[in-house]
């Protein structure tokens with residue numbers, strides 16, 4: 001397994017610049033390798049950190065295929081929607097990203113989370129071949145956040161969804177963080193990605209990051225372990241990294 005890389009930045013502005021650099025590089029490499037860039041985005045505090053991407057004219061958004069690592073079962077214009085956040089900070093500023101290559105939860109199915117998850121699997125299958133011909137989608141990049149309880153995607157500590165071994169996407173109707181109904185990529189899908197990056201900022205995440213990165217355990221974020229072909233990178237600002245004792249590297253030169 002590739003070692004985990006932890007990269008720190010002095011503040012959120014530097015972090016989001018570094019993140020843009022990294023995403024641009026993987027986008028270029030992926031488009032060169034297979035003619036497209038498949039990325040899954042998280043919600044929460046992450047989409048705001050993506051704003052710098054829209055300023056990079058070297059990025060070929062026309063070949064992007066964007067999924068969501070998790071989504072809340074709400075309409076797309078609802079304030080809890082992860083899509084709405086990504087639209088606000090990124091999609092609205094990149095007209096070259098074809099709207100049909102942004103794969104959202106079906107807003108007609110938000111009252112039926114398990115149907116919404118099934119529908120999302122069908123959407124994944126359109127881009128990643130059919131369910132029968134590949135075991136799991138292999139994203140070029142999955143961008144993850146981490147909650148103060150160690151959750152990532154909509155995979156929460158101690159929840160039975162952490163045991164899911166075969167489904168590509170699953171529903172949860174008892175999320176401890178509101179809203180309670182969501183859909184989420186499963187751990188095997190996350191772990192099969194070529195590149196996985198966690199992004200976390202702010203002093204409020206210090207204790208959790210220390211626990212996740214400096215010990216072994218079964219918190220959802222600790223269960224993110226890429227396959228032999230994958231990489232795992234953590235993007236942290238200095239405030240979030242303050243209690244991390246594992247080896248970290250500073251800033252852009254590591255990218």
Ligand SMILES: O=C1O[C@H](COP(=O)(O)O)[C@@H](O)[C@H](O)[C@H]1O
Pocket residue numbers: 042043044045046069070071072082144145146147148151152153154177
């Ligand atoms: O509910 C969610 O929370 C996590 C973490 O959010 P953050 O605001 O603490 O960064 C997020 O990654 C996930 O997509 C979202 O649905």
